[in-house]
Amino acid sequence: MRTGGKKTYIGRRKEREVNWVKPTIIVFGILLVIIGLYFGVKIAAIRNSPEFDLTKISAYYFYLPDLSTDISKIVEANNSLVIVDGNKRVVDIIDIPATLFVNSSKxxxxxxxxxxxxxxxxGLLQIKSDYVYTVTLKSDYLRKIGVSNIDEMINTYGKRGLQIFDYFSLKGQVSILRPESIITDASLAKLYSSLGKFNIRKHALPLLTQKPLKITVDEKIYYRTYLDEGKLSGFLEELKK
Structure with missing residues (x-):
């Protein structure tokens, strides 16, 4: 009596596996090319933007949200004026007291x-900036970039600069900063890139007092830190170095 065994078709099975693997590799390769092209086009669009041009001077005024009702924050708060000069390869950061008052121009x-x-x-500092951006330091923006304040932002990007995956989070950052700011993907990218590449110099404006003065006019209370305009010429010389 004959006993029959199961027939196996190893050759055909391998052929089917090969036929399945090849198209998968091709599709995966095409996807990689498409993704690479998308990344390349997006990065090129930002870097070729006039707002990224390092031959242009860009100024960024970072200021804290409305402080008018919080006296405890007013007297301690500082805003920052950040000036990127690619020709000098310098980023100048000027501390601006939130209570700064310029008497000559009121x-x-x-x-x-x-x-x-x-x-x-x-204008007072005799800086001719090609682009001027104002940026409210919203908590959502700071959280998005993983810092708590402007000093941490400067330190963070000063160490790491602009990295490739940053290009794809810029739009989200810009949307958070709108509508108060007209800043763009390219202008933010320029700032981050410059902080990582250029020399960072920090400056303190000459002031008449280190703490704001409390002034009452017609029963209204004002807190003012007066700019020492008599020492401004020396400060300008420091900036020009």
Whole structure:
């Protein structure tokens, strides 16, 4: 009596496996090419933008959200004016007290429109900036980039600079900063890149007092830290170095 065994078709099975693997590899390769092209186009669009141009001077005025009702924060708070000069390969960071008052032009950091204030201070410092951005330091923005304040942001990007995957989080950061700011993907990328590549110099404006003065006018209370305009020429020389 004959006993029959199961027939196996090893050759055909291997052939089917090969036929399945080849198209998968091809599709995967095409996807990689498409993703690479997408990354390349996106990065190129940012780096070729006029706002990323390192031959242009860009100024960023970072200011804290409305402090007018919080006296404890007013007297201690500082804003920052960040100036990127690619020709000098320098990022100048100027501390601006939130209560700064410029007597000659009657502008103050608390009550003047942030864009007008930034432009006025740049004029006072004789800085001709091609681009001026105002940025509210929203908690959502700081959380998005993994820092708690402007000093941490500067230190973080000063060490790491702009990395490839940062390009794909810029749009989310910009959307958080809108509508108060007109900053763009390219201008943020330029800032982060410059912090990582250029020399960072920190400056403190010459002030008449280190703490704000409490002034009462017509029963209204103002806190003012007066700019020492008599020492401004020396400060300008420091900036020009």
């Amino acid at each position: 502008i103050d950091a608390l009550n003047t429109n942030p864009k007008d204030f930034a432009v006025a201070v740049l």
